[in-house]
Amino acid sequence: MKKILVLTGSPRTNGNTDKMADAFEKGAKAAGHEVFRFEAGKKDIGGCHGCNGCWSNNHACCREDDFWELEPLLESCDAVAIITPLYWLGFSAQLKAPIDKLYAYGGAGGTRPLTIKESCFMVCGEMGPEDREYEMIKETYRQIAEFENWTDQGILVAGGFGQEGIEKSDVLAKAEEMGRNF
Numbered sequence: 001m002k003k004i005l006v007l008t009g010s011p012r013t014n015g016n017t018d019k020m021a022d023a024f025e026k027g028a029k030a031a032g033h034e035v036f037r038f039e040a041g042k043k044d045i046g047g048c049h050g051c052n053g054c055w056s057n058n059h060a061c062c063r064e065d066d067f068w069e070l071e072p073l074l075e076s077c078d079a080v081a082i083i084t085p086l087y088w089l090g091f092s093a094q095l096k097a098p099i100d101k102l103y104a105y106g107g108a109g110g111t112r113p114l115t116i117k118e119s120c121f122m123v124c125g126e127m128g129p130e131d132r133e134y135e136m137i138k139e140t141y142r143q144i145a146e147f148e149n150w151t152d153q154g155i156l157v158a159g160g161f162g163q164e165g166i167e168k169s170d171v172l173a174k175a176e177e178m179g180r181n182f
Contacts, residue, residue: 002033003115004182007070009084015155016166021083023172024122027179028081035155036073041094043069048099055111056129060104067084067101074105078127079118079182082141086125089136099144106148119150120178124158124166131159144177153182161169 006025010017018039025035043066053062060074061067084095091099105114121141127133134157145152156178158171164173 002078002118002182003076004028004033004035004179005073005080006035006037007080007082007091007095007098008039009041009092010039010103010158011092012085012095012163013042015085015163016158016161017041017083017085019166019172020122020124020156020175021081022180023175024081024083026177028182029179031180031182033179033182036077038070038073040070040098041092045070045094045101047093047097048103054104055069060112061101067098070098072180074102074114074116075112076115078115079120079153080116081120081122081179081182082121084124084137086123086127086134088139089133090140091137102144102148114148116148116150118153118182119145119148120153120182121145122156122175122178124161126160126162128160134159141176146182154167154178 008021009115028035045065045067056062
């Protein structure tokens with residue numbers, strides 16, 4: 001059994017990102033994993049200020065915001081599933097902020113380590129799944145996983161969907177399968 005952090009980046013409630021996260025969670029729980037969801041898109045997390053004040057107050061980031069709620073999950077989970085909409089070729093700003101604050105654990109030589117060893121990534125957007133608009137975000141995810149020494153368990157691109165239609169595709173079944181096989 002693994003402890004899996006599901007880290008989402010959409011501010012939209014019950015949108016495609018939430019539906020993919022729900023399906024992933026369903027599969028992971030069916031496989032016996034413990035799942036913890038953190039919806040960064042619905043939290044108040046500011047970006048990294050580059051102040052190098054990391055760990056100066058027993059927190060990864062010295063600036064108090066909702067990232068402090070994420071810290072215990074980053075420090076106790078075995079794996080992370082990162083799920084986001086595609087925003088202008090990259091992560092949503094709401095997800096980019098906590099990703100940038102991972103600097104405190106690696107670049108700043110954190111006093112408490114990340115326990116995450118595995119990861120997977122899911123992204124959804126309106127362009128077709130084979131469009132080149134997804135290449136940059138997929139490569140960014142790969143670089144993050146490599147830098148953090150996470151074993152990548154897969155990437156799922158859910159393209160060609162606006163606010164509707166994801167339920168009529170095979171994407172949610174694929175997300176559930178990723179959770180089950182994680």
